[in-house]
Amino acid sequence: MRPDSPHEHDDVPHGHPHPSADPHAPLPADARALRIGIGGPVGSGKTALVAALCRALGGELRLAVVTNDIYTTEDADFLKRNGVLPPERIRAVETGCCPHTAIRDDISANLDAIEELEAALGPLDLLLVESGGDNLTATFSKGLIDFQIFVVDVAGGDKVPRKGGPGVTTADLLVVNKTDLAPLVGADLSVMERDARARRGELPTVFLSIAADRQATPVADWVRGLVAAAVR
Amino acid sequence: MDTTLLLLADGRFPAGGHAHSSGLEAAVAAGRVAGLAEVEAFLRGRLTTAGPVAAAFAAAACQGISPAVLDVELDARTPSPAARLASRRQGRALLRAGRATWPSARYDDVPHHPDGCHQPIALGLTAAAAGLTAEQTALVAAYGVLTGPASAAVRLLGLDPYQVQAMLARLATACDEISSDAVAAAAGGPPSDLPSASAPLADIHAETHATWEVRLFAS
Numbered sequence: 406m407r408p409d410s411p412h413e414h415d416d417v418p419h420g421h422p423h424p425s426a427d428p429h430a431p432l433p434a435d436a437r438a439l440r441i442g443i444g445g446p447v448g449s450g451k452t453a454l455v456a457a458l459c460r461a462l463g464g465e466l467r468l469a470v471v472t473n474d475i476y477t478t479e480d481a482d483f484l485k486r487n488g489v490l491p492p493e494r495i496r497a498v499e500t501g502c503c504p505h506t507a508i509r510d511d512i513s514a515n516l517d518a519i520e521e522l523e524a525a526l527g528p529l530d531l532l533l534v535e536s537g538g539d540n541l542t543a544t545f546s547k548g549l550i551d552f553q554i555f556v557v558d559v560a561g562g563d564k565v566p567r568k569g570g571p572g573v574t575t576a577d578l579l580v581v582n583k584t585d586l587a588p589l590v591g592a593d594l595s596v597m598e599r600d601a602r603a604r605r606g607e608l609p610t611v612f613l614s615i616a617a618d619r620q621a622t623p624v625a626d627w628v629r630g631l632v633a634a635a636v637r
Numbered sequence: 638m639d640t641t642l643l644l645l646a647d648g649r650f651p652a653g654g655h656a657h658s659s660g661l662e663a664a665v666a667a668g669r670v671a672g673l674a675e676v677e678a679f680l681r682g683r684l685t686t687a688g689p690v691a692a693a694f695a696a697a698a699c700q701g702i703s704p705a706v707l708d709v710e711l712d713a714r715t716p717s718p719a720a721r722l723a724s725r726r727q728g729r730a731l732l733r734a735g736r737a738t739w740p741s742a743r744y745d746d747v748p749h750h751p752d753g754c755h756q757p758i759a760l761g762l763t764a765a766a767a768g769l770t771a772e773q774t775a776l777v778a779a780y781g782v783l784t785g786p787a788s789a790a791v792r793l794l795g796l797d798p799y800q801v802q803a804m805l806a807r808l809a810t811a812c813d814e815i816s817s818d819a820v821a822a823a824a825g826g827p828p829s830d831l832p833s834a835s836a837p838l839a840d841i842h843a844e845t846h847a848t849w850e851v852r853l854f855a856s
Contacts, residue, residue: 499855501656502792511651513730514855 438467438529439635440519441628442508442545444572445556447538450582450615452483454556455535457621458628459489466530466632469494469522471515473507473537496522504537512549530632541570552631554624558583563592566600566610574604578611578627585614641767644738646777648784653730657723658789658854659683659782663842665793673797676790677804680783682836684808684815688782689832690714691757692819695778696771698761702828708748710828711755717840719847722752723856728760729753735763771823775816783812789854 443451455470462468470490474497485492496518500507507514519532534550536543545553555576557565560583566573573579579601587594594612601610611623644650661679664670670679694707715721732754736744743766747754754762757778764774787805791798822832846852 499656499852501658501789501854503655506655510649511653511655511730513651513653513733514656514726516733517653517726517729 438469438523438532439552439632440532440534440550441631442534442536442550442553443556444508444536444539444543444545444553444576445580446540446558446561449538449556449558449561450580451535451538451556453615454554454580454582454621454624455533456484456487456489457615457619458533458625459484461620461622461625462531462628463490467526467528468531468533469496469526469529470533470535471496471498471518471522472535473498473500473504473515474535494522494526500537504539505543508534508536508543508545508549510546512546515549530636531628541565541568541572544571544575551635552577554578554580556580556582559587559592559594559597560590562590563587563594563597564600566597566604569604573601576608578609578624579605580621580624581610581612582615584612585617638767638769638773642769642773642777645764645767645769646780648788650734650738651730652734653727654781654785655788656855657727657785658793659687659723659786659856660839660842660846661786661789662793662852662854663846667842667845670790670794672794673800673804676787676794676796676801677808679790680787680804680808681811683782683786683839684779684811686834686836686839688779688812688815689819689822689834691760691782692775692778692816693823693832694755694757695761695764696775696820696823697828697831698758699765699769699771699774700761700823701765702823704746704754704758704762705748706828707758707761708750708755710831711757714833714835715755716835717843719856720840720843721755722847723843724756725750725753726855727753728756728758731756731759731763735759735766739763739766739768741766772817772820775819775823776813779812779816779819783808793853 443454445451459468470484484490484495498507498514498518515534523529553576555572559581581597584594613621613623615621661670664679670676694711698704698707712721715724732744732747743762747762760778761774764777787801790796791801843856
């Protein structure tokens with residue numbers, strides 16, 4: 406269980422600790438790393454976001470990554486090639502053509518990967534679990550992660566926030582990436598912002614271009630806040 | 638216990654099986670399996686080789702035969718390191734789900750191994766924790782040998798799912814027989830006499846598959 410999230414979420418189904426949960430239930434002896442899931446459609450920039458977070462946070466947090474790309478080593482290789490994280494801090498999980506299943510219905514392979522990383526590296530502050538590229542219905546199990554980020558991009562169409570789906574609607578943070586492409590693809594960011602607010606209520610949404618902001622600063626700051634709250 | 642049996646046998650039981658094709662992905666890539674007829678032959682092969690071994694070891698573990706002894710015996714029957722790893726990874730996942738679903742002291746005997754406990758042994762211990770009989774345990778094991786790669790075949794080859802189910806129905810009697818024979822094999826004699834059917838091509842497939850840079854399934 407994790408401490409309170411930094412936002413309100415009255416009207417959105419969520420998996421944070423329920424108000425009726427026993428506040429005196431014992432916490433694990435060793436507080437485990439904060440786990441953040443990163444999901445979103447194919448090509449929206451999940452791996453680029455993971456790389457940006459590694460650049461931004463790798464020097465200040467004990468960090469490791471589990472990737473679920475359908476092509477086992479593709480994403481892990483991308484991170485290694487870009488030199489953003491040492492190879493021993495990255496694990497790839499095969500999902501048997503079922504990226505959904507691996508992060509939601511049967512999370513065992515991801516839990517194994519996390520435990521192997523923790524056993525090999527010692528205590529960690531932050532674990533990023535990147536889902537395989539999927540569609541708008543992908544969400545993570547709360548048995549696997551504490552918070553989830555959903556990444557969409559403006560080139561996927563400015564109607565995406567309006568379409569909703571569990572990823573857009575319930576993610577703890579919605580990231581709209583590739584804002585630099587908006588004029589090229591005729592996407593209206595104000596429409597996306599309005600629709601995201603309508604879908605998500607008070608849940609935060611950030612617009613960014615990872616191509617321009619190589620450290621995904623607003624997302625990194627959001628993660629810093631969660632990590633700080635978790636160790637408080 | 639029927640509902641308990643169905644829970645454990647259900648492909649939706651979160652025991653990590655969805656990520657494994659049990660050699661089918663390698664067989665497809667090698668061009669040996671391309672359609673429904675080959676899948677059926679592949680499954681008959683799995684059922685008659687992996688089937689008796691998995692079912693008998695699961696039944697033996699359920700009946701209280703020392704898991705440590707069974708672990709050594711299963712290693713001896715699994716020459717491919719990649720196949721061993723796949724079995725242990727699936728066993729570890731199954732135990733994770735089993736412990737959460739049916740807490741029991743039966744898991745205390747799980748052999749310690751960094752890669753996990755062989756899947757049939759994990760299945761036997763989980764089934765015992767759930768209160769299932771050796772007969773039911775063997776059936777779950779044989780059924781899993783059949784349905785795991787069948788599900789992978791639907792995803793890998795885009796087969797008609799109705800035809801795949803009809804094929805599984807055709808194999809049902811064989812699966813029943815394999816599991817009841819395995820119970821008989823597990824009932825008497827030392828663990829070294831448990832079934833030891835194997836398929837060299839399956840071991841070769843497992844080893845080849847493990848070297849791929851790009852794969853969809855963990856095995």
